[in-house]
Amino acid sequence: MATRLADHFSTVLDTLRIEPTPVRLRGLAAGAPAVDTTAALLVWEPGRVVPQYAVPESDLLADLLPADPDAGPRYGPGPQPLGPDGVAVLTPATGFGVHSADGEPLTLRIGGSERIGAAFRPTDPDLAGYVIVDFAALDWLEEEEPVVSHPRDPFHRVDARRSGRRVRIELDGHVLAESDRPTLVTETGLPVRWYLPPADVDTTRLRPSDTVTACAYKGVASYLSVTLPGRSADDLAWTYPRPLRDAEALTDLVSFFTEHVDVTVDEVRTVRPVSPWS
Incomplete structure (x- = not known):
């Protein structure tokens, strides 16, 4: 087996x-x-x-x-x-x-x-x-x-792959982003993340947050909150303005917590993952 x-x-x-x-x-x-x-x-x-x-x-x-x-x-x-x-x-x-x-x-x-x-x-x-x-x-x-953040694990990988799949991000039925040129990021032990060009994101719904976090593999992330009619979602998205050298492909791309939004890939709705950010 x-x-x-x-x-x-x-x-x-x-x-x-x-x-x-x-x-x-x-x-x-x-x-x-x-x-x-x-x-x-x-x-x-x-x-x-x-x-x-x-x-x-x-x-x-x-x-x-x-x-x-x-x-x-x-x-x-x-x-x-x-x-x-x-x-x-x-x-x-x-x-x-x-x-x-x-x-x-x-x-x-x-x-x-x-x-x-x-x-x-x-x-x-x-x-x-x-x-x-x-x-x-x-x-x-x-x-x-x-x-930065913590020592790097030699058994931990972060891979970024350009994709041609169509990805749509929604919250409460509102489309936050839609792209056919996403970057798929897979990281050992963590949920799949989709990073999207800012031109394919409805930036009118985003506002900068004071929150920053550090990743040993990608660098320092700046966070974005989402504003919808009648509600807001704090720190729902993030971007790496100046990523570490190994993650330069992610510069300025926007990613959303898939634990808290609805993600459709090639017209198929994905299941929200369970993680420490759920």
Whole structure:
């Protein structure tokens, strides 16, 4: 019997997972180096869907101290459904201080300065001599490229494909966009997204939002809200004005949360996906 790979990957989500990364990794605090290593590991604590950096203690240019009382932010949601099967995971919105592996919470400090972030020393023998550093505490570079949002997962893909299918986006019966030149974006574990040229979007119904988010693979997104007669839908769409180099094909295209709009592809209505954005 064949095994669907997505199902296989979900069977290890509740385990501690590691993967070496060959890049030179640097972490800066206000421009001052705190990490410089070529021996970093990517670490997924049980239930975590994105990795954190683990670095050899010998490559830390900072002090490790007993943890502050908060030991990193403990806010954020519990397990959230992800992917077409709704597998429950811990998303990046769950704070670094929430740990699902055994270990020792620590505080990271440069010289005599104040605390700059949280760290965590796992007890797993395969991580002996390593500490996991809160991504949000530092500005990170892989070689000379900045890393945004979280470390990149080498097993995560984002593919953008130009399409000739006709896509129509509606909300409450109002057509928000219709295009026969969409870009289909497939991303590991996430719903299919359609990105449309702004000329094919009813921009009279859109208004800019103050919301921005960051994606490790695509860059910083700016959000758009939709105004309809009698109602509005906040942050229903987004665009990447200046995407990362690997996602330049998405520049200025507009995408909508398919969890909250009606999508018709070649006159066939699609099913709204279930995801953390449902």
